[in-house]
Amino acid sequence: MSGGERELPGGESPRGTMSGGERSPRYQLNLNISRRNVFVTQLEEGRDDEDGDVTQIPVIKEAASRILETSRNTLQKTLVLKKEVEYDRVSQELLNKKQEFEERMQALDVKKEEFFQKQLECSEKASKFEKFLKESDAKRRRAIAKYQTESRQNEFRQTEIEELKKQLETQRARQLKLHERLKKNRTYEDFLLKMADNVPEDYLDYGVDSPVKAIIRRHETLSLTNESLVDNLTALADEQENKQHALELLQRNYDTCKLTMNSELSRLQQEYDRIVERNKQLELNFNLNKGHFRTQSVEVGSLLMAVTNLAEQCHMKHYGPVDEVELLRKLEMIKEYVLEKMHVEKLASQPPEAGPLVPNPDSQASKLKKTTAKEPPKSRTSQLQRNDANKRRLSTLGANI
Known part of the structure; x- marks a missing residue:
C-alpha cells in the first residue's frame, strides 16, 4: 500500500474495483501527510534527553470503523466514501436477492402448475371414486333389499314348511288311527261275511219277530246308549275341569288370606307385646308411687276435713x-x-272517741281496698300468685280424690 492510500475499516480497499478490474476513481482517497509518525518500541526509561518532536501513539484496541466514526479528525469525505461502499455492497446484495427471488418465483410457478395438474388429477380421481362409491352404495342397497326380500320369503316358506309338517304329522296320526280302527272293525266284517254265508236266502221274509230284527234293534239301542254316555262323560269332564279351576282359585285365595291374616296376627301380636310391656312399666311405676299417693291422699283428706270444719x-x-x-x-x-x-x-280495741262501734260495710270494703293498695306491689302480686296456686292445688287434689 502506498503512503498516500489508507485502508478502510473492515479490510475494504478505498479504491473501488470496476468491471474490467480497474478501480473506480471515486473510491480513491488522497491524504496529505504533513508529518511522519514514529512508533515507540522502547520503555520510557532513559528517553528524557531525546528530541521533543517525537509523537507518541498509544495502543488502540477499538475497530477501525469505530475509530473513523468517533474520531474528530476523520474527514467527512472518508465517511461518505465508507457509506457509498456500504451502499454499493447492499445494492449488490439486493440485486442478488432479487435474482434469487425471481428464480424462486419461477420455480414456484412451475410447482404451482404441477400442483394444479395434480389437483385436477385428484379431483378427477375423487369424482371417479365418488361415482364408484355411489354405484357401490346403490349395489349394496339393492343387495340388502334383495336379501331382505329373500329373507322374508324364506321365513314365509319356513313357516309354510312347519305348518305342512304339522299337517303331515296330523294326517299320519289320523292314518294310524284309521288303520287301527280298520283292523278293529275287520273282525266284525269277517263275522258278518261268515254270517251272511250261513244265513238262508229268504231271511228277509221274516216278520217283526225275526231274531235279526231284534239284534238290529238291540244294536241301535246300545249305540244310542253309548252316544248318550259319551256325551255325559264329556259334560262331566268339562264340569270336573271347571271345578278343578275353581278349586285352584279358592286355594290361591285361601293362601292369600292366610298370608294376610298371618301378617295381621303378627302385627297384633307385636301390639299386644308392646301393650303388655307398657302395662308392666305402668304397674311398676304405680307400685313405686303407691306410698306417695297414699300419703298425699291422707294429707289432702285431712286438709279437706279441716276446710270443711x-x-x-x-x-x-x-x-x-x-x-x-x-x-x-x-x-x-x-x-x-x-x-x-x-x-x-x-x-272493739279502739277507744270510744274513734267512732261508731257498728261498722259500715261500704266503709269496711273501702278500708280493705286501701289496705290492699298500701301493700307493696311485689308482695301483693306474690301473695295473689300463691293464693291462686293454692286454690288450683286444692281443686286438683279434690278432683283426684
Missing part, C-alpha cells in the same frame, strides 16, 4: 248450706269470716 264454724247465711257450697266458695267464706272477725276485734 272451718267452713262449718265460719258459716255465713248468704252462702247457703255448707254441704252445697264448693271448696273454693268455702275458702272464700272462711276468708270473709276471718276478715270480719279481725275488723270487729279492731273496732
